[in-house]
Amino acid sequence: MGNKIALIDDDQNILTSVSMILEEEGYEVFTYTDGLSGLEGVLKEQVSLVVLDIKMPRMDGMETLQELRKKSNVPVIFLTSKEDEIDELCGLRMGADDYIRKPFSPNLLIARIKTLIRRTDPVLTKGADGEEEDVIIKRGALEMNKTRHLCLWKNQPVDLTITEFLMLYALVEKTGMVKTRDQLIDSAYGSNVYIDDRTVDSHIKRLRKKFKDIDKDFACIETLYGVGYRYREG
Numbered sequence: 001m002g003n004k005i006a007l008i009d010d011d012q013n014i015l016t017s018v019s020m021i022l023e024e025e026g027y028e029v030f031t032y033t034d035g036l037s038g039l040e041g042v043l044k045e046q047v048s049l050v051v052l053d054i055k056m057p058r059m060d061g062m063e064t065l066q067e068l069r070k071k072s073n074v075p076v077i078f079l080t081s082k083e084d085e086i087d088e089l090c091g092l093r094m095g096a097d098d099y100i101r102k103p104f105s106p107n108l109l110i111a112r113i114k115t116l117i118r119r120t121d122p123v124l125t126k127g128a129d130g131e132e133e134d135v136i137i138k139r140g141a142l143e144m145n146k147t148r149h150l151c152l153w154k155n156q157p158v159d160l161t162i163t164e165f166l167m168l169y170a171l172v173e174k175t176g177m178v179k180t181r182d183q184l185i186d187s188a189y190g191s192n193v194y195i196d197d198r199t200v201d202s203h204i205k206r207l208r209k210k211f212k213d214i215d216k217d218f219a220c221i222e223t224l225y226g227v228g229y230r231y232r233e234g
Helices: 012-024 035-045 061-068 085-094 106-119 162-173 181-189 199-215
Strands: 004-008 029-030 049-053 076-081 098-102 136-139 142-145 150-153 223-224 230-233
Touching: 004 035, 004 098, 012 029, 012 106, 029 035, 035 049, 035 061, 049 061, 049 106, 061 076, 061 085, 076 085, 076 106, 076 150, 076 162, 085 199, 098 106, 098 223, 106 162, 136 162, 142 162, 162 181, 162 223, 162 230, 181 199
Parallel strands: 004 029, 004 049, 049 076, 076 098
Antiparallel strands: 136 142, 142 150, 223 230
16 A cells, blocks of 8 residues: 555646656556546555646546545645645645645655655554554543554544644644744654645644534644744643
8 A cells, every 4th residue: 555656637748757757666656637537546546645636627636635535534745836826725724735836846746755655654662572552642632643643532533634643743742842833844744845834834724623623612732923833731
């Protein structure tokens, strides 16, 4: 599963060129020219990452992501054009993990893909008996299992994307301490990767909404304007 990538774009030149590069990197690539067939293919093949264009026939990228997020938290990279800033923000708020503007460098896309896939690898520790153990953090009503990518609030599951999970985990690890946007970017994407600040804000906004859908009084993620965010144990 870790080597399967889905490319969904109606530009055949992009599908061909990116597929060739990904295959050279050892990935198994599935290509689709519209959102409807792409959605069906992603769910059928159980891919580990999706590269998704916004403007496509039959079902555009926004609709495809909306339907995909009802059934899967697979990492998604949006492809947008330079004038699609509103679409970029909407995509992030709907659950995309990252976006890249066209025209783009294939090397940049490969780097982002590798970063996202690497983040999905389980993190394990060894117990005294040599057995692998889960990495778990508990903060009041919140429980996070980093190994299994599970999040519970008041014993109810919170369905998070990998980006949302890692940003929250970074805040929860150091309860009460402020994390700048740059620090949250490093936690979720790794260093030496440029991500716009508004990307972080969109992920945080979506995180809050998911918790408020379970508990309308949730207020543990605080904004310190001009500084960053912190998690206050509730």
